[in-house]
Amino acid sequence: MRFGVIGAGSWGTAFSKLLIENGHEVVIWARRKDLANEINTYHTNRKYLGNAQLPELLRASTDLIETVARSDIVVLAVPVKYLEPVLERIKIPKIVLNLSKGIDRKNRTVSRIVQSLLPNAEYLVLSGPSHAEEVIRRLPTSVVLAGKNEKLCREIQKRVNSEYFRVYTSTDVLGVEICGSVKNVIAIGAGILDGLGGWDNAKAALMTRGLYEMVKFGTAYGAQNPLTFMGLAGIGDLLVTCMSQHSRNRYVGEMIGKGKKLQDILQNMSMVAEGVYTVKPLLELASEKKIEMPVCQQVKEILYEGKNIQNAMKDLMNRSLKPEIRLKELMNFDQGPQL
Structure with missing residues (x-):
């Protein structure tokens, strides 16, 4: 399965590493060209994750449209206050897997932001005690994946779950x-x-x-x-x-x-x-x-x-x-x- 991860901060990067370890194709979108070059050339993200080594198969891009177009699932990993302008550039309804947490200045949760801009997208949210600094080190972590489409939720659960990253499901988005x-x-x-x-x-x-x-x-x-x-x-x-x-x-x-x-x-x-x-x-x-x-x-x-x-x-x-x-x-x- 192809994932486009929007946001190359600590959590987006650690989650991308997990996905690649699970056998998926991943492109991570970075706003800054120097960060994309670092990920592609040195396979690190020192600003956010220190000396942690990233998979050579992880490809970073500064082209948001290409990242989305080439993915089956779009993963949101940018701060909520920056989310709306990013989503406004995404025209293709996709499966959206959200990692971001918060309420925006218009008093909306992320599901409502996505619904207003991508009304036909399937939406899931993954949350729980999951600091990127430990996930990147493959330390045991458990989270919950919530979505209204229970069949899709179970399918993504299988795709994301690993020997150190346990995923439960919920319908309570x-x-x-x-x-x-x-x-x-x-x-x-x-x-x-x-x-x-x-x-x-x-x-x-x-x-x-x-x-x-x-x-x-x-x-x-x-x-x-x-x-x-x-x-x-x-x-x-x-x-x-x-x-x-x-x-x-x-x-x-x-x-x-x-x-x-x-x-x-x-x-x-x-x-x-x-x-x-x-x-x-x-x-x-x-x-x-x-x-x-x-x-x-x-x-x-x-x-x-x-x-x-x-x-x-x-x-x-x-x-x-x-x-x-x-x-x-x-x-x-x-x-x-x-x-």
């Missing part, structure tokens, strides 16, 4: 996408606590309450199955993003916790921390449905309004007392208006 979007915001909060010195009690509470916010948001916006949030795309990805040294979102939070300015942090990063750009549209959507997301709200105020971290924590700790779980907030799965 929106649930998986919501997990991947919200967890990045929570991870920034977890990183802030790391920057303050690594407060274990507070971090565990923040992750748990953040998961509850994720479930509430998913309930209101069309997630299909509450167990999605307990799976690899939900708690699995949340754990690794909040705890791993590879996590860009956790890193941004850690630097904020150490007193750095957001703009300075972003200028010195070679990769995108999606949570920074997701938090505003996420909270706009939450506000439309009157969903309380206090952890995400405090992250936004710290990032964009210069709120003092200690004051943010006081505001979280001094909220009105209530039961830990309110079932009425969790009983409307697959009934709310979808994103």
